[in-house]
Amino acid sequence: MYRSHTCGELNESHIGTRVRLAGWVQKIRDKGFVVWIDLRDRYGVTQLVFDQERSPEALLEQARNAGREFVLMAEGEVIERASKNPKLPTGAIEVLVSELKVLNPSQTPPFTIEDQTDGGEELRMKYRYLDIRRNPVKEKLIFRSRVAMQVRNYLSGQGFIEVETPYLIKSTPEGARDFVVPSRLHDGQFYALPQSPQTFKQLLMVGGLDKYFQIVKCFRDEDLRADRQPEFTQIDCEMAFVEQDDILEAFEGLTRHLLKEINGVETGAFPRMTYDEAISRYGSDKPDIRFGMEFGELNAVAQHRDFSVFNQAELVVGIAVPGAASFTRKEIDALVDWVKRPQVGAGGMVYVKCNEDGSYKSSVDKFYEPSDLEAWARATGAAPGDLICILSGDAGPTRTRLSMLRMEMAERLGLRKADEFAPLWVVDFPLLEFDEESGRYHAMHHPFTAPKPGQLELLETDPAAVRANAYDLVLNGNEIGGGSIRIHDKQTQAVMFRHLGFTEEQARAQFGFLMDAFQYGAPPHGGIAFGLDRLVAILGGQESIRDFIAFPKNNSGRDVMIDAPSPIDEEQLEELHLQLRPSAD
Incomplete structure (x- = not known):
């Protein structure tokens, strides 16, 4: 048999046991008089040791000639490790190897097979079978x-x-x-x-x-x-x-x-929640309800002054962003630029800072009284310290844009926690x-x-x-x-x-x-x-x-590993009664 145990199961209870392991070379450390090989399989990593006192010279040389990702079979005795590694389940032991066999050599991989790799996404997708050896993908x-x-x-x-x-x-x-x-x-x-x-x-x-x-x-x-x-x-x-x-x-x-x-x-x-309620409260039929920032419709309290942007809009709607009144002018300007991006498509954004002392500061102060801004705060549920962000325009697109802004603010404020679930x-x-x-x-x-x-x-x-x-x-x-x-x-x-x-x-x-x-x-x-x-x-x-996904496609729908889709030959086309149109060239 190729292995009696996996590379993730040996511990101090196995000391003195003769074992056989098989896997890939994760790392080699050669100190001259001693060589260590970290052997990896799906289950973990076990350190193999070869030294001048206990290992024949031929075995030491064999270990030195192994390379990263070589497939090895090693047989030997489990011994206590002198310098233990508490981060590894197998970190208290190592295997003193008496027999080593190269099952298959390997070329140097195009990126390091480590949790933190130096390979870019496209390269790793081309060599996906190597990427799968890395713990983050395997897990x-x-x-x-x-x-x-x-x-x-x-x-x-x-x-x-x-x-x-x-x-x-x-x-x-x-x-x-x-x-x-x-x-x-x-x-x-x-x-x-x-x-x-x-x-x-x-x-x-x-x-x-x-x-x-x-x-x-x-x-x-x-x-x-x-x-x-x-x-x-x-x-x-x-x-x-x-x-x-x-x-x-x-x-x-x-x-x-x-x-x-x-x-x-x-x-x-x-x-x-009904579809209509989800659209009204969150601007989306798939709202994230782990956090607030529900929509507040402002037509009734914002279209009575001489501000044509609001007066000509089908919908004026805002959200209260918790704690964001502390944003600087530069940060708010960046937010305005964000909503103007083509991916969002807003013409601009009105904001109101709800100060801790109960006062208000807005980008439309010359058009509105403090009592108006207070009404906006009530409509959006804003508290002292919050920032009210307001968009206006045609109802459907405006709700969609504000929903995108709501999700962006939740991301920036760390409100979308991966370990919280809200079905x-x-x-x-x-x-x-x-x-x-x-x-x-x-x-x-x-x-x-x-x-x-x-x-x-x-x-x-x-x-x-x-x-x-x-x-x-x-x-x-x-x-x-x-x-x-x-x-x-x-x-x-x-x-x-x-x-x-x-x-x-x-x-x-x-x-x-x-x-x-x-x-x-x-x-x-x-x-x-x-x-x-x-x-x-x-x-x-x-x-x-x-x-x-074990073998995903890239953003262009291509499998760069097997190079698909790809042309088929003329004989197959004829069998399928198909003809390719001549290219424009």
């Missing part, structure tokens, strides 16, 4: 495995059945762009990779599997962000014979279980949203989402007012899950397709299989999907998902 992948195992154990214990659904499916026009796969056997026809297993899990409910889940790969051909990849993993779930409260209770239970088992955090009942259900989303570019309504969630009970008729008279029987689970300002109660009868689904601009023929061509299934006793059903990558990152105290 994140192990952490992800723990979370996935807890999900499986919990849902299985609640009677859910894990079912695999197909990866080669039919392309549909709703949602993000599909990745398409040409069919060799069917000239001119294509599969699509699933953006989610949505219709299949609904068909499983028709099939009588009333509690389904799957940890499943999904694909979307869309622009990249730090928390988005072209392929991602969902915890996909569906239940039959349920209403909204049943779904929320079931998956609040799963989330509580994960917080307790993974993070040691006990949580009570999750608060619930929240956001419910009652609009069923439809109007797209100016196409001039028609689109499903805010997806076409199979049911309207709230009693609101179907509103589709004919006021589509924008219809609320969806949909819900999102938000954790620390991130949407970690979303779902809905589904439409489960053919007639309602046909009405929904019509309002989304489908002709009967188009609806039949795209989703006829589902509407047919609804004719054979489809039960009421609903579900939810969690983004596993994002959930794992948040539980792990991070915002970016990339290090929790």
Whole structure:
């Protein structure tokens, strides 16, 4: 055998034991008369020792000739370490080696395999298999495995059945762009990779599997962000014979279980907030409620003076930033510059310092009386020592910009603590949203989402007012899950397709299989999907998902390690009945 123990398990109780270890060379220290090698595997590091008194010269020379990241097998006796290292679990012992074998030599790696490395992100992604040897990456992948195992154990214990659904499916026009796969056997026809297993899990409910889940790969051909990849993993779930409260209770239970088992955090009942309330109070449908800074609308107390910026605005709204009245003029000017950045897009910012002595100092003192500023403080909940930041303009964009400012201030003030968790259900989303570019309504969630009970008729008279029987689970300002109660009868689904601009023929061509299934006793059903990558990152105290994925893509959607995507040869193109367009050159 290659090893009797791992490099992380030996301690003083093993002294006098003969062991065999295998791993990679972390570090070599050669003092001439003695050589130490730190041998590393997934489990830890053990120090190997070779010295002139107890080791043959050939063995000493063999140790000296080893290099960083060589794969070694070492056999010897566990002895007490003269200079102990209390920072290492194995720091009280070392192995006096009597036999050493090089299992595989290594070139010098392009960056140091240490917790703090000298390798840039692109270089480490190119050599991702080396990056995985580093503790920060390795531990994140192990952490992800723990979370996935807890999900499986919990849902299985609640009677859910894990079912695999197909990866080669039919392309549909709703949602993000599909990745398409040409069919060799069917000239001119294509599969699509699933953006989610949505219709299949609904068909499983028709099939009588009333509690389904799957940890499943999904694909979307869309622009990249730090928390988005072209392929991602969902915890996909569906239940039959349920209403909204049943779904929320079931998956609040799963989330509580994960917080307790993974993070040691006990949580009570999750608060619930309507979509309209979230937008009004926080300017976002995924608010971070770990801190305050709720919006205060100021139209009634700010549009009565001769200040045209406010008077011409649809909305005047502000937040009270705790303790920020101490900001210098330079710091406030930098904040104004921040909101003017193209990524935010505000024209400027009005501020009010709420001084500790109860007085006020603002950037619009020549237009407003102290009594006006006091009214603004009441509306925003500002206390002495706070800074009121105010934006104005069209309601939707202004709320979005103030939400971005709120999150930025929370970041600067250290209010977004990675070890604090504040879950929240956001419910009652609009069923439809109007797209100016196409001039028609689109499903805010997806076409199979049911309207709230009693609101179907509103589709004919006021589509924008219809609320969806949909819900999102938000954790620390991130949407970690979303779902809905589904439409489960053919007639309602046909009405929904019509309002989304489908002709009967188009609806039949795209989703006829589902509407047919609804004719054979489809039960009421609903579900939810969690983004596993994002959930794992948040539980792990991070915002970016990339290090929790074994082989991620870069910001351009490329795998720089295997160089994908890449061209395919002419013979494959011919087999797939495809032709490349001539380049512009």
